[in-house]
Amino acid sequence: MALTNLALTNLALTAETPRPRAALKDLCISFPRPDLPPLEVVSGISLDVAEGEFVAVVGPSGSGKSTILRAICGLLKPSGGQVLVDGKAVAAPPPQVGFMFQKDALLPWRTVAENIRVGAELGGTPAAEQAAQVARLIKLLRLEGFENAWPKQLSGGMRQRVSLGRLLAYRPSLMLMDEPFGALDYQTKIAMGLELLRVWEAERRSIIFVTHDIEEAVALADRVVVFSARPARILAEYKVHLPRPRHMRAMRSDPAFTELTEAIWSDLALPD
Ligand SMILES: Nc1ncnc2c1ncn2[C@@H]1O[C@H](COP(=O)(O)OP(=O)(O)O)[C@@H](O)[C@H]1O
Ligand SMILES: [Mg+2]
Structure with a gap:
């Protein structure tokens, strides 16, 4: 009886705290430089991405966003900390x-x-x-x-x-997207964002979506993580409580959308 109870408790615990799809634990990345101290690009980032969650990462250009994605897909070895995908430390590119x-x-x-x-x-x-x-x-x-x-x-x-x-x-069960619509014109970019949401709503995958576009991040994601300038640290994190499916026009006039984009604008210390 006691055993069964224990098993049930464990089950309940697992149900309440599902394993994140991806987990960064105090991730540090620096690059060696000849005759100079190593260039510190990422400094102690910890981040969990849940199953089916859409996380956007915004940060200034050169802050280490692409570098982090390369570490998550096993193309680069971190100098400190850990990257876990489905609970396993990433050594080579994980097939999922x-x-x-x-x-x-x-x-x-x-x-x-x-x-x-x-x-x-x-x-x-x-x-x-x-x-x-x-x-x-x-x-x-x-x-x-x-x-x-x-x-x-x-x-x-x-x-x-x-x-x-x-x-x-x-x-893939985890999709890493590095400014995928960054080179497109404004209209196409909006259309592609909506297309991505439509697909994601149909077949929920975890997504880490890197962009320097604050509005794009808020429009698409469940959560926005704001990176500092190099070396990247997490300056702020916001849950996006806007209803889904997202409608661009209605959303842009929603005070919650404006508040969030304003807050991130301030975090990034962009000019008034
Ligand atoms: N392989 C590398 N060797 C040395 N420096 C690198 C390497 N990859 C990236 N960097 C440096 O790391 C910093 C962050 O780059 P990156 O992650 O591409 O920034 P972001 O994607 O945020 O614009 C930049 O200063 C870049 O020059
Ligand atoms: Mg980049």
Whole structure:
């Protein structure tokens, strides 16, 4: 009886405190420099990202945002602290992590559909199911009619949609996105943000979304983490209590949206 109770207590505890998808524990990163002390880029960042949570990271340019993503996907070894993905210390790139950068990394010699299929192949979708998966993503990302187009024939926004399709086809449980819409014009950027939210609401994955755009961070995320200038520390963290699905126009006139963006503006000490 006592044993059963203990087991139940443990279960309850696990249910209340689920393991975070990703955890940074007092992460420090510095780069050696010849004839100079090491360049300290990240200084003691601790951050948990829950299952299905959308976390945005904002911070000034050069503050170490991309560096942190590289540490999370195992491309860079931290000089101190730890990165855990699904409870395991990251040594090599963890297979459950996928990433997307500002510049698309599409294969120029493959069509739209073939580029998305690369994600399905790498993600281990059985060959017989890949075509259906690709077709579903083409539809989801409104790329119908462009299945056989080459990347160079597409606009920047469409290329990023294909990149997103490839990322989703890979089915990562944690998506790292480094200013993915940063090179797009304003309208396309808003449209892509909404597209991402639509997809994320349909198939909840954990996302760490890096941007220098405060409004974009608040518009998309469940939580916004504000980094200081280099070396990166966490200056502030905000839960975003705006209703979902998010509607850009209504949101921009919501006082909660304005308050949050103003607060982050002050944290970053941007001019009045
Ligand atoms: N491999 C590296 N070697 C030396 N310095 C680096 C390396 N990677 C990044 N840095 C430096 O770390 C700082 C933070 O870079 P980064 O993470 O790209 O900033 P952010 O993405 O916030 O704009 C910059 O000063 C950059 O020059
Ligand atoms: Mg960067």
